[in-house]
Amino acid sequence: MGLASSSEGRYIPPRRRAHRAAKEDPLNVQRQENAVAVDKKELLALYQQMLTIRRVEEASAKAYAQGKIGGFLHLGIGQESVCVGAISALNPTDYVVGTYREHGHYIAKGGSAKEVLAELYGKSTGASGGMGGSMHLFNAKNRMLGGYGIVGGHVPLAAGVAFASKYRGTDEVTLCFFGDGSVPQGAFHEGISIAGLWKLPIVFICENNQYSMGTPLYRTLAVADVTERASGYGIARDRFEGHDVLLVKERIAEAVERARKTQQPTLVEVITYRFRGHSMSDPGNYRTKDEVEEWKKRDPITVGRERLIGELKVSEDELISLEAAVKAEVNEAVRFADESPVASEAVMWNSVLSTPDSDPRKI
Amino acid sequence: MRLSYREALNQAMSEEMDRDADIFLMGEEVGHYQGAYKVSQGMLQKFGEKRVIDTPIAECGFAGVGIGAAMVGLRPIVEFMTWNFSLVAIDQIINTAAKVRLMSGGQFKMPIVFRGPGGAAGQLGAQHSQCFESMYANCPGLKVVMPSTPADAKGLLKAAIRDDDPIIFIEGERLYGFQGEVPEGEHLVPIGKGDIKREGTDCTIVSWSKMVHTALEAAEELAKENISVEVVDPRTIRPLDEEMIFESVRKTNRCVILEEGYSFSGIGAEIAARVQSKCFDDLDAPIERINRFEVPMPYAPNLEALITPDVPRIVAAVKRAMYLEKN
Incomplete structure (x- = not known):
């Protein structure tokens, strides 16, 4: 198109206008009021889960720095309300399929801090026996069907899990998580x-953290509103800001139903x-300090804590x-991971394979 | 009973689907159209739309759907109209189907069969004539099966459907109409077990899928010159029945590997490496390899014939291995 400059009065194609608007307000999403129904016991439990996930990830960052764990480590610090709120809307027989940023999802689906950390340490007691690592946490018993490392590659798989539920006539629902980078x-x-x-019977949940690795959304998507794609596929859509765990639960529950x-x-x-950053090697230089600080004001853990004290009168x-x-x-859990057998x-x-053989040439 | 390769595959799927309601067939045109190559003819009428499922043209999508369904216990048969189209689904097959079992520390099985025709079938051009066994066989976690006869097609497909691992089942596009005897009743061929298609004493030809028939033709030619060729068909590329190949080479002391696909990183390279390692003292001549020449398949019939392994090339290779013909 060759419209490099943008002098006054010059025609700007609609897509560019959208881009420009997106650059100023990348998401154009209305700030949400907090969820209406608040149950003390419930919020306490969800708060505890979010905090456990936060502490597990902080501990893993520390262990990574100490060289106790290797490979890639993608932390979801700041995003905990999404997996915790969404998964709390499920029955135990429902399924979850996640990405490589799935420590929180694993714990929210009933897994333990021990299993996550031991997996990161490459130990036999880990979620996947040390075979998967941070990106591939599985728990068959809890119906946590893994984390996957190819961006967007697990979306058809999740549809297949939902297909199986429909094929068998059960009432199970599958939640499929992915980032804006999958779109x-x-x-x-x-x-x-x-x-x-x-x-x-599936709910596709885009955890839009606004960056696919280091590239902001307005440079990856012509249409910033991810849910606009729903109309092309004849499915329902919903879009909201997710720092309040109960709001996430309420809205995802509607989709699950x-x-x-x-x-x-x-x-x-x-x-x-x-x-x-995207992973441990990413200092996040593509974002300003101000932007990060602004979002930290809506830290889901702080928001949860304030609601517990302010609205529910939970004592300090x-x-x-x-x-x-x-x-x-x-x-x-850190001690357990450290001391577990390799x-x-x-x-x-x-x-x-299902036919075990320790001769690699035969398998 | 005498069946075509196509009918044998159809019987295998139908018998297994009769036996187990968790098995279903999914792919482009498998239902109402009755299969692009008519392999699934009549199956929609027999099993209904729930179990014989027409998909949109979205190989990545429906391969992934099959994988997800297999993870939670169904036993999908996913048909690719041809294996050429599997390339848009290869991420699903290699990154997911082959790896979920290991990545989960053995918590999940992957009982899925991906099947469809492979290889050249006459002037289909560069994008529709490819051989993918070496790509898929390069990947631990997959099993690669390539039957050459109707009996093997039926027995191996039934075994593949019952297997708990992801199976790459590559049919010979040129073999669908090929007729042969198929045993009556329950007929299973174990995965990983080869078959001697012609016994001989002077030279071993290792070949699979439709090239087995070209090898048998060449063996017939060579017999006229009193050269006795043994044709061995591993039937399964991975896991490979290497013992059958070694035994044959120990008997004939000569080995020719005939492969429809390319030689570079080909299956023949793997077999040659194993044979030289295990039968070094048994070999009386260097191992010969016959492959498609290293060009994308051209359309013109003279050029397609030129680059495809044929009887004269096989005859020449066997004679070289027997020092009856100079290079």
């Missing part, structure tokens, strides 16, 4: 397209923010003792 990827579209066509009762998929976009003492318990649990060679050989 330009082909697999994302093929998976959602089939789910819409076949009316599968829609999936369960009417087999109608929903594409949900939850605006969120990660406080750390009660919270301090809860926070101490979380800290102790995570410290114990990953098992036998499990490795037996996990390549």
Whole structure:
């Protein structure tokens, strides 16, 4: 198009205008009021879960710096309300499929801090026996169907899990999490397209943290509102900011009910923010300090804590003792991970194929 | 009973689907159209739309749907109209199907069969004539199966459907109409077990899928010159029945590997490496390899024939291995 400059009065194509607007207000999403219904016991439990996830990830960053864990480590610090709120809307028999930033999802789906940290330490007691690592946390018993490392590649798989539920006539629902970086990827579209066509009981949740690695959304998507794609696939949509865990729960619960009762998929976009870089090697230089500080004002853990004190009159003492318990649990999980036996060679050989053989040439 | 390769595959799927309601067939045109190559003819009428599922043209999407369904216990058969189209689904197959079992520390099985025709089938050009066994066989976590006869097609597909691992089942596009005897009743061929298609004493030819038939033709030619060729068909590329190959080479002391696909990083390279390592003292001549020449498949029939392994090239290779013909 060659419209490099933008002198006054010059025609700017609509897409560019949208881009420009997006640059100023990248998300153009209305700030949400907090969720209406607040239950003290429930919010306390969700707060504790978010805090556990936060502490586990802080502990893993520390262990990474100490060289205790290796590979890639993608932290979701700042995004905890999305996985915790969404997964709390599920039944235990429902399924979760996640990305490589899925420590929180694993814990929210019933996994323990010990299993996450031991996996990161590459130990046999880890979620995947040390075979998966940070990006591939699985728990068959809890129906946590893993984290996947190819951006958007797991979206069709999640549709397949929902397909199986429909094929068998059960009332299970699948939640499929992905980031805004998945949206330009082909697999994302093929998976959602089939789910819409076949009316599968699934909720697609875009955790829009506004950066696909280091590239802001307005430089990756022509249409910044991710949920606009839903209309092309004949599915329902919802879009909101996700720092209030109860609001996330309330809105995802609606989509889950829609999936369960009417087999109608929903594409949900939850605006969120990660406080750390994409992975441990990323200092996040593509964002200003001011921007990060601005979002930290809406830290889901702070928001949860303020609601507990302000609206639910939970005492500071009660919270301090809860926070101490979380800290102790995570410290114990770190010790457990450190002292656990290394990953098992036998499990490795037996996990390549169903016909175990320790001769690599035969498998 | 006498069946075509196509009918044998159809029987295998239908018998298994009769046996187990968790098995379903999914792919482009498998239902109402009755299959692009008519392999699934009549199956929609028999099993209904729930189990014989027409998909949109979205290989990545429906391959992934199959994988997700297999993870939670269904047993999908995913048909690719041809294996050429599997390339847009290869991320699903290699990054997910092959790896979920290991990545989860053995918590999840992956009982899925990906099947469809492979190889050249006559002037289909560069994008529709490819051989993918070496790409898929390069990947631990997958099994690669390539039957050459109707009996093997039926027995191996039934075994593949019952297997708990992801199976790359590559059919010979040129073999669909090929007729052969298929045993009556329950007929299973174990995955990983090869078959001697012709016994001989002077030279071993290792080949699979439709090239087995070209090898048998060449063996017939060579028999006229009193050269006795043994044709061995591993039937499964991975896991490979290397013992059958070693035994044959120990008997004939000569080995020719005939492969429809390219030689560079080909299956023949792997077999040659294993044979030289295990049968070094048994070999009386260097191992010969016959492959498609290293060009994308051209359209013109003379050029397609030029680059494709044929009887004269096989005859020449066997004679070189027997020092009956100079290079």
